[in-house]
Amino acid sequence: MTTSDVAGTVASPLTSCPRSRVQRAVKRASYDRETAYRLIDRLKTAHVGFVEDGEPRIIPITAWRVGDDLYVHTLNGGRLSRRLESGALLCISFAVTNEWVMTKSAFNHSANYESLVLYGHAVPVTDHAAFDAAFRAIINQIEPGRWEQVRVPNDKERKATALFRVPIEEGAFKSRTGGPNDDPEDMALPVWHGTLPARG
Numbered sequence: 001m002t003t004s005d006v007a008g009t010v011a012s013p014l015t016s017c018p019r020s021r022v023q024r025a026v027k028r029a030s031y032d033r034e035t036a037y038r039l040i041d042r043l044k045t046a047h048v049g050f051v052e053d054g055e056p057r058i059i060p061i062t063a064w065r066v067g068d069d070l071y072v073h074t075l076n077g078g079r080l081s082r083r084l085e086s087g088a089l090l091c092i093s094f095a096v097t098n099e100w101v102m103t104k105s106a107f108n109h110s111a112n113y114e115s116l117v118l119y120g121h122a123v124p125v126t127d128h129a130a131f132d133a134a135f136r137a138i139i140n141q142i143e144p145g146r147w148e149q150v151r152v153p154n155d156k157e158r159k160a161t162a163l164f165r166v167p168i169e170e171g172a173f174k175s176r177t178g179g180p181n182d183d184p185e186d187m188a189l190p191v192w193h194g195t196l197p198a199r200g
Contacts, residue, residue: 012033013031013032013033014031014032014033014036014118014168014169014170014171014172014173015031015169015170016031016170016171016172017170019119020117020119020170020171020172021172022172022174025174025176028174028175028176029172029173029174030172030173030174030175031171031172031173032173033068033168035173036116036118036168036171036173037065037168039094039096039114039115039116039173040063040064040065040070040094040116041064041065041141042096043094043096044062044063044064044138044141045060045061045062045063045094046060046061046062046063046070046072046092046093046094047059047060047061047092047093047094048060048061048063048072048080048090048091048092049090049091049092049093050083050088050089050090050091051088052079052083057083059080061074061080062138063092063094064137064138064141065168066133066134066137068167068168069165069166069167069168070092070118070120070165070166070167070168071125071134071137071138071163071164071165071166072084072122072163072164072166073135073161073162073163073164074161074162074164075160075161075162076159076160076161076162077162078162081162084122084124084162084164085122085124085162087121087122088121089119089120089121090119090120090121090122090166091117091118091119092117092118092119092120092166093115093116093117093118094114094115094116095113095114095115095116096113096114096115097111097112097113097198098111098112098113098114098197098198099111099112099195099196099197099198100112100195100196100197100198101176101178101179101180101195102180102192102193102194102195102196103180103181103182103186103193104180104182104183104186104187104189104191104193105182105183105186105189108180108181108182108183108186110176110180110181111176111198112175112176112177112178112195112198113175113176114173114174114175115173115174115175116171116172116173116174117171117172118166118168118170118171119169119170119171120166120167120168120169120170121166121167122164122165122166123164123165123166123167124162124163124164124165125163125164125165128158131153131158131161131163132152132153134163134165135147135153135163179193179194179195180193180194180195
């Protein structure tokens with residue numbers, strides 16, 4: 001991943017309002033853009049939520065960042081493409097569990113995690129240069145220099161692909177780190193407590 005592919009002007013925190021402000025365990029919350037951007041850049045997998053025909057929908061999707069914008073792509077003319085083109089409000093989430101927190105009581109077990117919830121509206125990217133620049137970014141973020149080695153999209157592939165930009169403006173990051181929080185009366189129990197890696 002190259003700095004130029006992902007760097008933006010990080011000047012202000014994420015904005016928040018009642019729908020996006022963390023209400024519980026507020027000490028774990030952050031509205032710092034750099035913190036949010038690190039999670040986006042690390043995961044590149046999001047869940048996009050919206051309402052369609054009065055019912056909730058959520059779709060997992062590859063999402064990547066260029067500067068202060070999030071990019072997603074889908075089949076041109078498909079259901080998700082039509083929903084994004086409509087300008088409807090989207091709720092986009094990223095989350096990863098890093099460790100399981102094992103305690104001496106069943107109730108106090110927890111997880112060390114990082115999560116980000118964003119709200120915004122999608123803007124179609126129709127300019128060929130902007131289209132190529134966005135895909136150059138994601139390909140080179142995964143493997144630096146790869147875009148310069150592969151064939152660029154042709155007209156048929158561009159027409160089949162709907163690319164959208166979502167300005168990163170409103171949202172909140174939340175995380176937990178650290179060890180177990182056991183109740184004092186449980187400390188004498190002959191049970192191991194600590195943290196376990198959540199992956200491999």
